Amino acid sequence: MKTPLLFCAAVVLLLASAVIAFADIPLPKASPSPVPSKTIKTTLVVAPDLNAWTARLQIPRSSLRQLRASLDNVPGEEALGTTSGSRTGTIVAGLFMFLAVSFGGVWLMRSGHSRNQKAVAAIAMAAALLGATAMITRGNAAPPPGWKWQRLPQNLNGGVPTTGQVEVEIVPEGESIKLIIPMYKATAESKPAE
Amino acid sequence: MERAVDLEPRVWRPASARAQPRAKATTFIAVVLASACLSALVASWLPLQVSVITVFLFAGPHNWFELRYFLMRLPARFGRSRNFFIVAFAGIATLTLGYIALPLLYYANVWSGANWPTAIATWNSLLLIWIAALVWLRGRQRRGRDWSWALPVAFGLTSLNWLNPELFSLAIVYLHPLVALWFLDRHLARNRPEWLQSYRRCLMLLPLLLVGIVWQLGRMPSLADDNGLAWRITQHAGAQLLPGVSSHVLVSVHVFLEMLHYGVWLLALPLIAPLRKSRGKIWDVKTVPLARRRRGFPRLIAAVLGAGLFVVLALWLGFSTNYAATRDIYFTVAIAHVLAEAPFLLRML
Numbered sequence: 260m261k262t263p264l265l266f267c268a269a270v271v272l273l274l275a276s277a278v279i280a281f282a283d284i285p286l287p288k289a290s291p292s293p294v295p296s297k298t299i300k301t302t303l304v305v306a307p308d309l310n311a312w313t314a315r316l317q318i319p320r321s322s323l324r325q326l327r328a329s330l331d332n333v334p335g336e337e338a339l340g341t342t343s344g345s346r347t348g349t350i351v352a353g354l355f356m357f358l359a360v361s362f363g364g365v366w367l368m369r370s371g372h373s374r375n376q377k378a379v380a381a382i383a384m385a386a387a388l389l390g391a392t393a394m395i396t397r398g399n400a401a402p403p404p405g406w407k408w409q410r411l412p413q414n415l416n417g418g419v420p421t422t423g424q425v426e427v428e429i430v431p432e433g434e435s436i437k438l439i440i441p442m443y444k445a446t447a448e449s450k451p452a453e
Numbered sequence: 454m455e456r457a458v459d460l461e462p463r464v465w466r467p468a469s470a471r472a473q474p475r476a477k478a479t480t481f482i483a484v485v486l487a488s489a490c491l492s493a494l495v496a497s498w499l500p501l502q503v504s505v506i507t508v509f510l511f512a513g514p515h516n517w518f519e520l521r522y523f524l525m526r527l528p529a530r531f532g533r534s535r536n537f538f539i540v541a542f543a544g545i546a547t548l549t550l551g552y553i554a555l556p557l558l559y560y561a562n563v564w565s566g567a568n569w570p571t572a573i574a575t576w577n578s579l580l581l582i583w584i585a586a587l588v589w590l591r592g593r594q595r596r597g598r599d600w601s602w603a604l605p606v607a608f609g610l611t612s613l614n615w616l617n618p619e620l621f622s623l624a625i626v627y628l629h630p631l632v633a634l635w636f637l638d639r640h641l642a643r644n645r646p647e648w649l650q651s652y653r654r655c656l657m658l659l660p661l662l663l664v665g666i667v668w669q670l671g672r673m674p675s676l677a678d679d680n681g682l683a684w685r686i687t688q689h690a691g692a693q694l695l696p697g698v699s700s701h702v703l704v705s706v707h708v709f710l711e712m713l714h715y716g717v718w719l720l721a722l723p724l725i726a727p728l729r730k731s732r733g734k735i736w737d738v739k740t741v742p743l744a745r746r747r748r749g750f751p752r753l754i755a756a757v758l759g760a761g762l763f764v765v766l767a768l769w770l771g772f773s774t775n776y777a778a779t780r781d782i783y784f785t786v787a788i789a790h791v792l793a794e795a796p797f798l799l800r801m802l
Contacts, residue, residue, distance in 0.1 A: 302696040306674070347571065348615045355612035363605035370599060391612060420674055422697050
């Protein structure tokens with residue numbers, strides 16, 4: 260009596276788990292991998308020059324390499340050759356951060372400091388850990404990338420160069436190179452009085 | 454009565470004798486302040502030109518003086534420091550060869566540029582772990598000192614290094630010149646303790662000078678790096694890694710720190726510290742403990758120093774014929790002296 264009951268229960272459990280795990284749904288058709296957008300992120304310097312005869316666009320070799328890789332559908336990180344923000348770099352950084360906290364904790368406990376000193380050290384370590392985590396996860400993100408272009412008109416009038424982030428896009432239409440500068444709307448206080 | 458006897462020489466010392474060290478300290482401080490201010494001024498005014506001239510004139514000789522200094526600091530018998538020196542020399546050799554091999558392998562197309570930051574990050578990690586091992590070993594030699602904190606600190610720095618290895622390497626470029634100031638501090642503590650406090654007060658001027666350079670040059674346009682040499686100098690100072698910062702500031706700060714570095718190794722340390730105890734000439738091989746001891750190696754030491762002089766002359770010749778290429782080679786090979794500073798500085802702590 261007991262064995263058939265267990266068998267039925269097992270079958271019911273299996274069917275229920277199949278439903279929960281969507282095991283009764285066929286595999287989705289393999290979709291083509293998404294085509295990466297032809298975009299790279301770099302910095303742009305707009306520099307007025309009184310002695311220049313014609314407008315010149317200077318592209319660093321590294322940016323050109325990145326752009327070429329983007330056109331060839333090579334991942335940008337690989338083309339740029341940086342570990343900043345890369346998966347490998349983040350994993351290794353996290354591993355070493357784990358080691359740092361582990362060894363730091365062991366050192367703190369084994370050291371002959373007083374309880375108050377240990378508490379202060381533990382708080383400092385926690386703060387450092389949080390800070391590093393914020394850096395790794397980019398929790399300390401800067402203002403929007405277009406923010407530095409706000410002073411472009413004044414800088415152009417004053418002959419001062421302006422540096423800011425720029426996204427280089429390859430677009431299918433058009434015949435001219437186009438530069439789009441973000442201009443945030445002025446706040447009510449900064450608007451001139453009418 | 455005993456106290457009175459102890460105090461007697463101090464009380465009855467002639468006033469001129471008491472004033473002499475103070476006067477010398479004042480002269481020393483005046484020279485330090487004048488040198489620092491002049492270096493900052495010149496480095497801000499003509500950064501590229503001064504960079505070319507200082508590297509040409511002082512890069513080779515300061516390495517020879519460092520070699521001479523390290524030989525003098527090398528004990529005749531390692532004794533309890535045997536493991537420390539084994540780790541030190543093994544690390545210097547391995548890391549130097551690795552550092553030189555990286556560009557060679559790159560130019561030989563053994564790997565693509567995509568792996569370059571990973572290689573740099575790995576090298577930086579090895580460097581940090583090596584330094585941590587040296588600190589730990591040095592801590593074990595000294596009673597009552599637990600320097601095992603070096604491991605978690607090294608792991609934490611290694612973690613930051615992997616987030617942006619290029620910036621970490623740039624930090625080494627800027628921090629290395631400051632190590633010379635630390636050497637001078639330790640030497641003054643041993644040989645001229647009466648100057649130490651004044652010297653440390655002078656060091657407080659350093660951040661002020663740096664802030665002054667950044668404030669003065671921060672809004673200036675970047676330096677024209679349209680030729681290969683200028684481009685190399687600005688790249689070495691981190692112009693590509695810090696595009697938001699004027700390369701004028703970066704090169705000026707770097708040249709200023711390098712001038713301080715050269716000043717310490719070529720003037721301050723030879724004139725103040727080592728010769729005071731040994732009373733020997735700079736070319737006297739017998740001032741080196743390894744050459745002075747009974748079963749020493751005077752010929753080997755003389756050969757090493759002679760070879761060093763030959764390299765200095767070769768560097769000058771190279772700079773004269775092809776400055777840019779020689780500069781590249783020099784800054785790659787010179788990593789050995791950067792590394793060698795770590796164990797010898799630790800020996801003085």
